Amino acid sequence: MILYKYQGTGNDFVMIDNRLQAFPKENTALIEKLCDRRFGIGADGLILLENDETTNFKMVYYNSDGNQSSMCGNGGRCLVAFAKKLNIINNEATFIAIDGLHHATINENEIVSLQMKNVSEVKIHDNYIFLNTGSPHHVQFVDDLSNFDVKKEGAKIRYSYLYGKPGSNVNFVNQISENEFSIRTYERGVEDETLSCGTGATATAIAVKAIGKTNSNNIIINVQGGKLEVSFDEENGIFTNVFLKGPAEFVFEVNYEFN
Numbered sequence: 001m002i003l004y005k006y007q008g009t010g011n012d013f014v015m016i017d018n019r020l021q022a023f024p025k026e027n028t029a030l031i032e033k034l035c036d037r038r039f040g041i042g043a044d045g046l047i048l049l050e051n052d053e054t055t056n057f058k059m060v061y062y063n064s065d066g067n068q069s070s071m072c073g074n075g076g077r078c079l080v081a082f083a084k085k086l087n088i089i090n091n092e093a094t095f096i097a098i099d100g101l102h103h104a105t106i107n108e109n110e111i112v113s114l115q116m117k118n119v120s121e122v123k124i125h126d127n128y129i130f131l132n133t134g135s136p137h138h139v140q141f142v143d144d145l146s147n148f149d150v151k152k153e154g155a156k157i158r159y160s161y162l163y164g165k166p167g168s169n170v171n172f173v174n175q176i177s178e179n180e181f182s183i184r185t186y187e188r189g190v191e192d193e194t195l196s197c198g199t200g201a202t203a204t205a206i207a208v209k210a211i212g213k214t215n216s217n218n219i220i221i222n223v224q225g226g227k228l229e230v231s232f233d234e235e236n237g238i239f240t241n242v243f244l245k246g247p248a249e250f251v252f253e254v255n256y257e258f259n
């Protein structure tokens with residue numbers, strides 16, 4: 001089977017064209033092995049592109065631990081680029097994912113802009129914010145982001161009483177200017193820091209607006225693997241027309257034999 005590797009600001013994925021349902025998707029150990037950086041191809045997650053009756057395709061997302069999970073923003077952007085490579089779409093797509101319908105466009109520089117779900121609930125606490133942008137996200141400001149132990153502190157929060165068994169992704173944030181922020185993210189299901197998280201960047205942009213750290217509706221989010229842009233409309237605490245924009249790049253393809 002031909003497997004493809006894509007990355008979006010360093011968040012990397014194994015992509016599989018599963019329109020013929022040939023991939024053994026119940027095989028958690030196989031998915032985990034394919035994502036393993038020593039024994040497999042290596043990735044933060046694995047994504048199946050499948051047929052859908054009413055949209056261009058369906059996205060099925062697995063974390064690198066082999067388990068199916070909630071929405072992946074960077075993965076969704078990479079899947080749109082993959083659908084273009086497979087000639088399923090040209091520069092526009094509508095697809096279905098676990099959190100509902102998504103629209104996306106690809107511009108002349110191959111930058112993918114993906115519409116994310118509307119957000120109507122932002123829980124603001126004394127020193128953190130929690131919201132769901134397709135996946136659950138804890139957002140917390142820290143003083144020295146570069147030297148922060150994201151894996152250790154992220155794991156503490158992810159497994160804390162705050163989020164119980166399902167857990168949460170955890171974003172640590174620093175403000176750079178009125179509309180620019182830097183984040184580092186601990187991802188559940190990878191159980192480590194990743195170089196970028198699209199739903200995390202989206203959650204951070206909405207959170208900083210919700211708590212008044214910015215007046216902008218167009219926010220740059222620096223991640224460890226590059227730059228993402230998040231824009232939205234806001235009315236009475238409801239965030240609509242939420243778009244996540246950034247590069248989504250093909251890395252390589254390989255003919256892989258399962259055993």
Ligand SMILES: N[C@@H](CCC[C@H](N)C(=O)O)C(=O)O
Nearest residue numbers: 069072073074135197198199
């Ligand atoms: N990397 C992703 C988020 C993937 C899902 C997450 N690990 C979870 O299980 O909640 C992104 O780009 O959004």
